[in-house]
Amino acid sequence: MKKNYKIVIGYDGTRYFGWEHQPDQVTIQGKIEDVLAHLSEAPVEVIGAGRTDAGVHAEGMVAHFPLDVDMNVTELQDYMNHYLPDDIVIKEVREASDRFHARYNAIGKTYRYLCYDGVTKPLFDRKYVWTLEQRLDIARMQEAAQYLIGEHDFGSFCKNPQKKKSTVRTVDRIEITRISSRMEQDDTRDYIALTFHGNGFLRNMVRILTGTLVGVGLGEIEPERVKEILEAKNREIAGVTAPARGLCLMSVDYM
Amino acid sequence: MKKNYKIVIGYDGTRYFGWEHQPDQVTIQGKIEDVLAHLSEAPVEVIGAGRTDAGVHAEGMVAHFPLDVDMNVTELQDYMNHYLPDDIVIKEVREASDRFHARYNAIGKTYRYLCYDGVTKPLFDRKYVWTLEQRLDIARMQEAAQYLIGEHDFGSFCKNPQKKKSTVRTVDRIEITRISSRMEQDDTRDYIALTFHGNGFLRNMVRILTGTLVGVGLGEIEPERVKEILEAKNREIAGVTAPARGLCLMSVDYM
Numbered sequence: 001m002k003k004n005y006k007i008v009i010g011y012d013g014t015r016y017f018g019w020e021h022q023p024d025q026v027t028i029q030g031k032i033e034d035v036l037a038h039l040s041e042a043p044v045e046v047i048g049a050g051r052t053d054a055g056v057h058a059e060g061m062v063a064h065f066p067l068d069v070d071m072n073v074t075e076l077q078d079y080m081n082h083y084l085p086d087d088i089v090i091k092e093v094r095e096a097s098d099r100f101h102a103r104y105n106a107i108g109k110t111y112r113y114l115c116y117d118g119v120t121k122p123l124f125d126r127k128y129v130w131t132l133e134q135r136l137d138i139a140r141m142q143e144a145a146q147y148l149i150g151e152h153d154f155g156s157f158c159k160n161p162q163k164k165k166s167t168v169r170t171v172d173r174i175e176i177t178r179i180s181s182r183m184e185q186d187d188t189r190d191y192i193a194l195t196f197h198g199n200g201f202l203r204n205m206v207r208i209l210t211g212t213l214v215g216v217g218l219g220e221i222e223p224e225r226v227k228e229i230l231e232a233k234n235r236e237i238a239g240v241t242a243p244a245r246g247l248c249l250m251s252v253d254y255m
Numbered sequence: 256m257k258k259n260y261k262i263v264i265g266y267d268g269t270r271y272f273g274w275e276h277q278p279d280q281v282t283i284q285g286k287i288e289d290v291l292a293h294l295s296e297a298p299v300e301v302i303g304a305g306r307t308d309a310g311v312h313a314e315g316m317v318a319h320f321p322l323d324v325d326m327n328v329t330e331l332q333d334y335m336n337h338y339l340p341d342d343i344v345i346k347e348v349r350e351a352s353d354r355f356h357a358r359y360n361a362i363g364k365t366y367r368y369l370c371y372d373g374v375t376k377p378l379f380d381r382k383y384v385w386t387l388e389q390r391l392d393i394a395r396m397q398e399a400a401q402y403l404i405g406e407h408d409f410g411s412f413c414k415n416p417q418k419k420k421s422t423v424r425t426v427d428r429i430e431i432t433r434i435s436s437r438m439e440q441d442d443t444r445d446y447i448a449l450t451f452h453g454n455g456f457l458r459n460m461v462r463i464l465t466g467t468l469v470g471v472g473l474g475e476i477e478p479e480r481v482k483e484i485l486e487a488k489n490r491e492i493a494g495v496t497a498p499a500r501g502l503c504l505m506s507v508d509y510m
Binding site: 091 | 265312314344346378
């Protein structure tokens with residue numbers, strides 16, 4: 001009999017065309033489905049909590065799938081990790097209720113965006129950060145972020161919004177802090193982590209929010225201007241879309 | 256007129272055949288010499304503080320070279336970083352005395368070896384750690400490390416020692432500590448850093464020391480056995496050679 005499984009997935013998105021199936025493209029969803037199809041000798045559909053763009057990473061993507069297999073959850077996790085490539089890791093496997101749906105039941109998500117503004121190029125983290133040529137003013141960014149907290153129409157921070165779909169979302173937390181690297185020897189706090197928590201995010205929303213806040217940190221955009229950008233509901237006047245490589249889906253919340 | 260420059264270099268050794276020139280191989284020394292030769296329109300010899308094996312990383316390799324160029328040290332550093340690939344970073348450039356020699360003047364080196372013994376595979380750090388299937392007993396490793404401190408003949412921890420060359424070295428510090436990952440969300444302390452400081456290291460010495468200490472941590476070798484291994488001066492009875500990917504040259508000391 002088929003059971004419904006909930007899994008937590010980490011991946012280095014560098015060499016993938018995003019989470020979701022694409023014809024003739026290598027995707028994370030596709031890789032996981034291939035492994036499960038091989039195990040069960042039948043196609044398996046894996047439903048993720050959401051999509052991530054090409055090049056975006058995850059530490060806590062959640063997905064569910066039905067499967068009839070003679071293994072306990074630890075064996076299933078070991079099997080998947082054995083056959084998946086090194087850059088996709090199954091961190092947890094649990095049996096879930098038949099009604100559990102990774103996308104419909106998600107009530108919140110946490111994303112982290114990593115910037116780097118040190119004097120020399122980053123080395124071991126170079127594929128996971130947006131490297132900036134100039135020092136960021138964190139206090140200005142924190143000030144600007146306050147305008148974004150709460151329930152708003154985030155139309156200015158969405159790529160190609162669909163006409164009939166709401167662009168209203170609630171962002172209840174944006175933290176911007178300098179952190180130091182563990183991999184590198186020095187403790188210079190040249191990394192800036194922007195952590196976003198909300199009930200849902202539009203297409204490219206975290207990357208456009210980050211691009212705008214970095215514009216503030218570089219002195220190109222005034223903090224108060226962010227309020228006007230939000231009210232304009234116009235993608236054209238917001239900042240750039242930050243590169244995919246700095247973004248990581250950290251966790252998905254369920255009831 | 257030629258000046259003598261001292262540089263500090265970081266590199267991700269994953270795709271290199273080590274530091275030193277090799278015919279028909281891509282090496283870090285070779286990449287740096289190519290950039291300097293292009294700049295000065297003449298061959299430049301870059302002398303490193305030592306060699307690192309294929310796949311070994313560095314955060315603080317030191318080298319020197321003579322150069323006659325109309326640039327200050329910041330411009331020279333920027334030029335080199337601009338033309339070097341992403342996985343080699345020049346962290347510092349200084350004018351040095353004409354007598355400064357990166358290898359002959361080095362009086363100490365610090366290496367760090369990173370192991371990982373978490374439940375799931377490591378993700379963002381996977382190219383920089385030795386992943387172990389079983390939990391390491393750090394206290395046992397620390398006990399064993401005490402036998403290695405001091406001036407000893409490290410012949411048991413050397414690949415292909417040369418008959419006429421001394422295998423006596425002084426290791427004055429071995430620290431073994433659990434650390435947590437910065438890149439990953441959880442704070443599980445699944446990483447073990449082995450930090451070695453000494454006046455010099457033989458070929459593969461840090462990797463064989465690490466392989467032996469990990470053998471102790473896994474319960475395969477008794478801590479007291481390390482004393483016998485050291486006294487035997489026989490590579491055959493020491494532990495395995497730990498993989499290159501976990502090793503990083505952190506810094507080189509000068510007077």
